[in-house]
Amino acid sequence: MIKPVSARARVRLRTIILSFALGLILVAAVVVSAVTGQLAISPGDVLGSILGWLGISTALAPDDPVIESTLQVVRFPRIVMALAVGAALAVAGALMQAVFGNPLAEPGVVGVSSGAALGASTAIVFGISASGGGVALLAFLGGLGATLLVYAVARAGGRTEVVTLLLTGIAINAFAQAGLAFVLFLADTASREQIVFWQLGSLAGSLWSEVLVVLPVLVVGTALALMMAGKLDLLALGERNARHLGVDVERLRILAIILVALLTGVAVAFAGIIAFVGLVVPHIIRMALGPAHRGLLLASAVGGGALLVIADLFTRTLVSGADLPIGMLTALVGGPFFFGLLYQQRRKSGGWA
Amino acid sequence: MNEQKPLIELDSIGLALDGRAIIKNVSLQVFPGEVLALVGPNGAGKSSILSVMAGDVRATSGTATLGGKHVGKYRPDEAARVRSVLMQSNQVSFPFTVQEIVEMGRAPWARTPELADDDALIQDALRLADVEHLVERRFNQLSGGEKARVSLARVLAQRTPVMLLDEPTAALDLRHQESVMRAIRTFANAGCAIVVVLHDLSIAAGYADRIAMIVGGKLDAIGTPDEVIVADRVSRVYGVDVDIESVGNPKRPVILPQR
Numbered sequence: 001m002i003k004p005v006s007a008r009a010r011v012r013l014r015t016i017i018l019s020f021a022l023g024l025i026l027v028a029a030v031v032v033s034a035v036t037g038q039l040a041i042s043p044g045d046v047l048g049s050i051l052g053w054l055g056i057s058t059a060l061a062p063d064d065p066v067i068e069s070t071l072q073v074v075r076f077p078r079i080v081m082a083l084a085v086g087a088a089l090a091v092a093g094a095l096m097q098a099v100f101g102n103p104l105a106e107p108g109v110v111g112v113s114s115g116a117a118l119g120a121s122t123a124i125v126f127g128i129s130a131s132g133g134g135v136a137l138l139a140f141l142g143g144l145g146a147t148l149l150v151y152a153v154a155r156a157g158g159r160t161e162v163v164t165l166l167l168t169g170i171a172i173n174a175f176a177q178a179g180l181a182f183v184l185f186l187a188d189t190a191s192r193e194q195i196v197f198w199q200l201g202s203l204a205g206s207l208w209s210e211v212l213v214v215l216p217v218l219v220v221g222t223a224l225a226l227m228m229a230g231k232l233d234l235l236a237l238g239e240r241n242a243r244h245l246g247v248d249v250e251r252l253r254i255l256a257i258i259l260v261a262l263l264t265g266v267a268v269a270f271a272g273i274i275a276f277v278g279l280v281v282p283h284i285i286r287m288a289l290g291p292a293h294r295g296l297l298l299a300s301a302v303g304g305g306a307l308l309v310i311a312d313l314f315t316r317t318l319v320s321g322a323d324l325p326i327g328m329l330t331a332l333v334g335g336p337f338f339f340g341l342l343y344q345q346r347r348k349s350g351g352w353a
Numbered sequence: 354m355n356e357q358k359p360l361i362e363l364d365s366i367g368l369a370l371d372g373r374a375i376i377k378n379v380s381l382q383v384f385p386g387e388v389l390a391l392v393g394p395n396g397a398g399k400s401s402i403l404s405v406m407a408g409d410v411r412a413t414s415g416t417a418t419l420g421g422k423h424v425g426k427y428r429p430d431e432a433a434r435v436r437s438v439l440m441q442s443n444q445v446s447f448p449f450t451v452q453e454i455v456e457m458g459r460a461p462w463a464r465t466p467e468l469a470d471d472d473a474l475i476q477d478a479l480r481l482a483d484v485e486h487l488v489e490r491r492f493n494q495l496s497g498g499e500k501a502r503v504s505l506a507r508v509l510a511q512r513t514p515v516m517l518l519d520e521p522t523a524a525l526d527l528r529h530q531e532s533v534m535r536a537i538r539t540f541a542n543a544g545c546a547i548v549v550v551l552h553d554l555s556i557a558a559g560y561a562d563r564i565a566m567i568v569g570g571k572l573d574a575i576g577t578p579d580e581v582i583v584a585d586r587v588s589r590v591y592g593v594d595v596d597i598e599s600v601g602n603p604k605r606p607v608i609l610p611q612r
Contacts, residue, residue: 101446234457236446240409245511246433246461291447 015295018288022302026083029309033079036317039070046071081206082312083305084214085267086277090304091222092263093278094285094297096147098232099256100155102165103283104341107143107264108275110165111172115146116261116268118179121195125187136213140265146172147261151253201272201327203312210270217266221259222301228252229293236291274327276334277304283341359384360420360515360546361406367414368401368570375401377570378415383546385514388537390561391550394591398570399550400441403517406548407438419515433461437511439518443504445492451503452488455479458510467512475510481536482506483529497524505533509540516540518549522556534560558582558606566590582606 034046041062048060049071062068089107096105096112107113119142120135128134154168180199184192231252234242239249267274285299308326311333315324359382368376376398383389391399404410405417408424417424419435427435437458445454455478459471479485482502487495492503501524508516518537522530530553538560541547551557557564558578566573566581568590574581584597587608594611601607 103447230460230463233449233453234460236449237454237457238440238444238446240440241438241443243409243429244407244433244436244438245457246430248429286447290453291449292453 011290015289015299018285018299019302022299022306026302026306026309029306029313030079030083033082033309033313034071034075036313037070037075038321039067041067041071049076077208077211078203078206078312079309080211081214081270082203082308084211084218085203085271085274086281086304086306086308086311087301088214088218088221088263088267088304089274089277090281090300090307091218091225091297092260092267093304094282094293094300095225095232095256095263096260096278097282098235098293099151099253099260100165101236101238103286104279104338104345105165106276106279107147107260108273108277109279109338110146110150110169111176112143112146112150112260112264113268113273113275114173114176114180115149116140116143116265117199117273118142118176118183119145119265120198120269121180121183121187124195124198125183125191136266136269139269140262142176143265143268144258144261146176147257147264151257197325198272199327200325201274201330202315202323202325203271203308204323206270214266214270217262218301221263222297224255225259225297226294228256229297232256232293233291272325272327274308274330276330276338277307279341280334280337281307283337357384357386358421361548362418362421363402363405363415364417365415366402366405366412366417368398368405368410369413375570376405376412379567379570379572380415381565381572381575383515383548385544385546386541387563388541388547388549388561390557390564391548391567392552392554392557392564393567393573397567399567400519401570402567403438403519403548403550406515407436407517408432409438430461433511433513434465435513436515436517437508437513439505439508439516439521441519441523443500448491448493450488451484451490451492451495451506454492454503455484455488455506455510458507461511474512478506478510481509481532481539483532498526498529501525502529502533505536509536514545516545516547516549518547520550520552522551522553530556554582554587554608555606558608559601578606582608 031043031046035041035043044060045062045067048058049062049068051058052061053072093106096107096110097103116139119138123135123138128138149172150168154164184195187195231247234245234247235249235252243249281304282296282300285296285303289295289299311326311329315326315329318324361383363379363381366376366379367374379402391402393399405412406424408427411425455475458478459475462468479488482505484499484502484506487499487503492500495503501521505521508518521533521537525533534556537547537549561578563576564578564581565575566586573590574586582597584595587595596609596611598607598609599605
């Protein structure tokens with residue numbers, strides 16, 4: 001009687017500690033990110049500006065209009081965008097892993113991001129912009145197409161073998177890259193440059209109007225994902241067992257896949273390809289909290305947001321006066337991490353199959 | 354017993370996969386309080402019969418009903434409160450703990466009044482399957498026999514009137530074979546209708562009320578252990594000469610291959 005209760009209490013305690021730690025990291029990252037840049041701004045000014053934005057005038061409000069506009073027009077939208085994109089990618093990763101029953105499934109690795117990128121570049125080149133909405137829509141459709149393709153090809157008996165998953169990813173990435181190359185070929189010089197840099201991933205020049213597209217998708221997507229959490233747990237038992245426990249497996253899967261495409265699509269549309277967030281974040285959270293999806297999804301959202309704010313801070317500050325592509329940075333860190341995961345899994349199961 | 358309505362009823366079930374007949378014209382009934390053992394050679398179609406009962410596959414011909422209702426007519430969540438299923442092999446994708454796995458057995462009862470009994474029923478299931486000491490371990494790190502018992506505990510925690518168990522004793526040591534069969538008996542005595550696929554004919558004879566011998570997708574015989582487990586039939590079906598002794602109290606047949 002005592003054992004399981006204490007185990008559960010320990011998990012709860014760990015959840016609380018991790019939530020605090022993540023929250024703390026998040027706040028610290030936001031503050032450091034807001035004060036750092038070509039124009040140094042004091043934390044007091046940041047707080048004052050946030051309060052002012054909320055309609056509370058305080059003595060802290062920045063006197064210098066340059067500081068005020070730097071925060072409100074440049075840094076805040078960029079930070080919020082980093083939070084939203086990071087959270088969306090991490091939640092999408094966790095969802096995808098649940099659907100595929102495989103911790104290596106990730107929108108970037110599997111080619112969903114490339115699919116979304118193909119959709120978005122098509123929109124850019126053919127001017128289906130429609131004030132950003134067209135790019136987002138086509139990114140979503142591209143992502144959805146890629147996800148459905150992986151889903152149809154790579155699954156067997158509710159599980160996806162590592163090899164099959166990765167090979168499917170290679171195929172889809174290759175196909176999407178070919179499409180991208182064709183679109184680039186058709187593009188004029190200006191949109192060509194736009195696409196190339198956008199593909200590398202960047203949060204530079206984020207606008208509030210864009211944030212307002214990403215945020216609702218993130219909030220609704222995460223909320224829906226959390227509502228499915230219990231059923232996603234059951235899916236870990238395999239699809240037949242999940243059905244025996246009352247889960248309408250097909251419906252759950254389709255819903256989850258649409259969410260993955262939505263979250264990835266909207267992130268890719270405004271921030272380009274930022275890979276490995278959906279792989280690294282849920283993995284670390286799973287090690288700390290265990291695999292139950294309610295905590296995993298929530299903590300992944302927070303952790304993904306924090307990670308991208310920090311990563312974005314590095315892109316702005318590592319080389320002074322230059323904005324490095326954030327996708328490059330996450331891939332630089334995520335690549336070796338992915339390699340380590342593969343190695344670990346391979347040693348554990350004694351082979352690829 | 355037979356005055357009650359059957360909880361499981363198969364009426365001339367046939368099943369063909371890829372044009373190959375897996376089950377041929379099987380009819381049987383399972384009543385509340387009864388353990389029916391399905392025995393027969395490998396590949397005879399025992400698991401397929403279980404799948405039809407569970408509603409996993411739709412029979413090509415004939416009808417299967419659970420609690421008087423066609424299996425195909427249940428919504429997934431309704432079905433999960435009527436029948437539980439133990440599959441032959443059980444894997445888990447992520448490192449869930451034993452406690453979490455067994456708790457999943459209660460999932461069909463979320464948002465029902467039965468939810469209140471969750472903790473007691475989970476403890477009960479853990480004890481009956483003798484996995485109480487494993488609750489904090491990760492499922493993926495357990496041995497085959499431990500995994501099988503944890504999966505059984507999950508099924509027991511589901512507390513459904515119909516239980517379909519595919520080889521619950523296959524990976525177990527002697528002690529756990531006996532304790533698991535006793536647990537199954539306990540549930541039957543409480544009114545469950547239980548179908549259990551078994552390979553060990555002596556275990557089937559020792560614990561089942563009735564035995565159905567499945568051969569080549571057909572029902573070769575169904576009846577009490579004494580009626581079904583006879584030397585002639587066992588020798589014919591398995592192609593092995595056997596002696597059958599009657600031992601214990603009450604007396605039950607025990608199979609001894611001639612060596």
